[in-house]
Amino acid sequence: MHFSTNSSEQKVDPIGALTSSTAEARQEIYAKVSLTTDISLLSDNERKVLPYLIRVAKLMDEIFWKESIPESVIVDMGSLTIGQKLFYDLNYGPWDRLVNFKPFVVGIGEKPIGTNFYPADMTKAEFEAMKATDKSSLYTVIIRDDKGQLTTIPYHKFLIIN
Secondary structure: OOOEOOOOOOOOOOOOOOOHHHHHHHHHHOOOOOOOOOHHHOOHHHHHHHHHHHHHHHHHHHHHHHHHOOOOOOOOHHHOOHHHHHHHHHOOOOEEOOOOOEEOOOOOOOOOOOOOOOOOOOEHHHHHHOOOOOOOOOOEEEEEOOOOOEEEEEHHHHHHHO
C-alpha cells in the first residue's frame, strides 16, 4: 500500500512529462489483434457457457474501471481526439500505465494513490491506527463515513454505492 505523505522530497523523473500529443503517438505501442477461435471444437455445454463468460467479463471490466479512476477525477471526453480517447480506454483512465501512471490529459494531475480502495488523503498512521480487522482484506474498501472517520465496507457494497 502507498499512503500520502507530507514529504517535500522531489522525485526525479527520467521519462519526463507526457502530453496529450504523446498519447496520440503512444497508442501505437499496443498491438492490435483479432481474437478468433473455432467454437465448433467446443462441446455443447462449453458453447452454452460462452454467453455467461462474456457477461462476467463485461462486469469485470466495469469493476476495473471503478478501481482505476475515482469519481473525483473528471475528464472532458469531448475535448479529446479519437486517438486520445483510444489511449484513455487502453489505459483505463488518463494515466499511462506503462510510464509510471503519468497523466497524458491536460489538466489531470497525478493518479490518486489508492484510487478507490482507500481515501487519497489517508495517511499510513491513520491506517495503522484503524481497529478494523478487515482493513487489509482483499474484499473490503476503506472509506470515510459521514463524520470523516475511516471505516471498511465490503467491496461488493462499495461497487453498488459507487
